[in-house]
Amino acid sequence: MGPTPTTHAWRLQLVWDFKHVGNFTKVxxxxxxxxxxxxxxxxxxxxTGDVLDKARSGRPARGLASPPVREVLKACIRDGKTCTAIVSDLQASMGLSVGRETVRKFVKANLARRLRPKKKPNLTATTKLKRVHFCRQWVDKSWASVAVSDSKIFWLCPKGVGDKRWVLFEDDPPTVPAYRSCTKVHAYAAVTKWGKTDxxxxxxxxxxxxxxxGVTAKVYVKLLEEKLIPACRQLMECRPMPLRHQPWVFQQ
Known part of the structure; x- marks a missing residue:
């Protein structure tokens, strides 16, 4: 009786026959x-020089819990390496042979969690110098005579995909109302040391x-002339007497 299919000897027989036949289909x-x-x-x-199976995942190996191995895992995680790369590092540096899935389960249960990277401005040396220059330019500015304005769009219904939540296997997933059209409000306002506008x-x-x-140049100029600047002017009239008749700055 020949070797049983999927055994080590059977796989070697496939390789041996292919070397003599040279055709995958015939073998x-x-x-x-x-x-x-x-x-x-x-x-x-x-x-690889052999026909052995790759390392399979199982319960986390005890070797992963040792302090030296944990330090290697932490270093790999901080370097942004994948589980496959971590497996190679463990084999090379510690002589520890584990599967990729074993590493993933151990890291998830004991060391780390998967998060999306936060976006952060790329502050180059030039950008930092410009920001420092701006701060020094305005640090001695009397903010008692400055009105700062801004705009925002307010959505009056939930937006986005929402937060994830735990749901039992036997329960149906929760639902939230779906809105085809959502009411929004686009508003402008300004704030000063003496109060804020409507x-x-x-x-x-x-x-x-x-x-x-949308807000075009013509619409914005009309908004400034009829609403924002008059409202800021009323607030600036609340300044104490030495400042009341001095010029003030409207910052967009």
Whole structure:
């Protein structure tokens, strides 16, 4: 009786027969398997010199819990390495042979969690110098005579995909209302040392009658002249007497 399919001897027989026949399909017919299986073990033998299975995952090996190995794992994680790369590092530096899935499970349970990287401005040396120059330029500025304005769009319904939550296997996933059209409010306002203005609704607001869908130069100038600047002027009149008649700055 010949070797049982999938055993080590059977795989070696596939490789041996291919060396003599030189055709994947013919060898597959002889052994009652597919050409892809023959090709797989021939390629494995050519790459590793054997036809052994790759290391499989199982319960976390005790060796991963030792302090030296944990330090290697932490260093690899801080370097942003994948589990496959960590397996190679453990084999090379510690002589520890474990599977990729074993490493993943151990790291997830004991060392780290998967998060999306936070976006952070790339502060080059030039950018830092510009920011320092800006701060020095304005550090002695009297903010008692400055009005700072800004705008924001307020969505009056939930936006985005929402947060993840735990759900029992036997329960149905939770649902939230789906909105085809969401009401939004586009508003401008300003703040000073002496108070803040009202919110001034403008173009871009749902149901707001305007000559354009968004804030154009013409719409913005009209908003400044009729609402924002008069409101800021009223706040600046609240300054104490030495400052009340001095010029003030409207910062956009």
């Amino acid at each position: 597959a017919r002889q052994h009652g398997t597919s050409a892809s299986v023959v090709r797989k073990w021939v390629r494995t033998y050519e790459g 919110l001034f609704v403008t173009a871009g607001t749902t149901g707001f009658k305007s000559e354009s869908k």
